[in-house]
Amino acid sequence: PVKSIDSKDTIFFQTFKIKANSSENYAQLKINTLFPDKKNYIIALCNTQHKIIYSKYITLPITASNKQTIEFNNVIPDTYILKLIQDNNQNKKWDTHQNLLHPSKKYFAEKIFIYPKNIKLINNWDVILDWNDVR
Numbered sequence: 001p002v003k004s005i006d007s008k009d010t011i012f013f014q015t016f017k018i019k020a021n022s023s024e025n026y027a028q029l030k031i032n033t034l035f036p037d038k039k040n041y042i043i044a045l046c047n048t049q050h051k052i053i054y055s056k057y058i059t060l061p062i063t064a065s066n067k068q069t070i071e072f073n074n075v076i077p078d079t080y081i082l083k084l085i086q087d088n089n090q091n092k093k094w095d096t097h098q099n100l101l102h103p104s105k106k107y108f109a110e111k112i113f114i115y116p117k118n119i120k121l122i123n124n125w126d127v128i129l130d131w132n133d134v135r
Contacts, residue, residue: 026124030072043070
């Protein structure tokens, strides 16, 4: 306890040590890809159970090049599956086959492309991936 100079009250201080994760505990992924069409896409890093862990929304206007670089920074090291989802209705989410069960909506599952290999990201590593044959 530390005594206050102005009064007879006692002030108690408690110290907390907070350990922040440093950038060395994460991986960086840069993907150079050639998008198949001028559309909107969701590029997703999924775990091995196909759950989306990280994602980015990509809009390709008519004037843009189909060749783009997408970066994922500060990614938790793990093994990932890379998916590219065509967002045809521009709602920024993947509309799955479940929408086919509602014929009144007339939605179809959006096209999805999967990178042929799993991606192993290791802490403090920068990985550059070229995916030019998206199909």
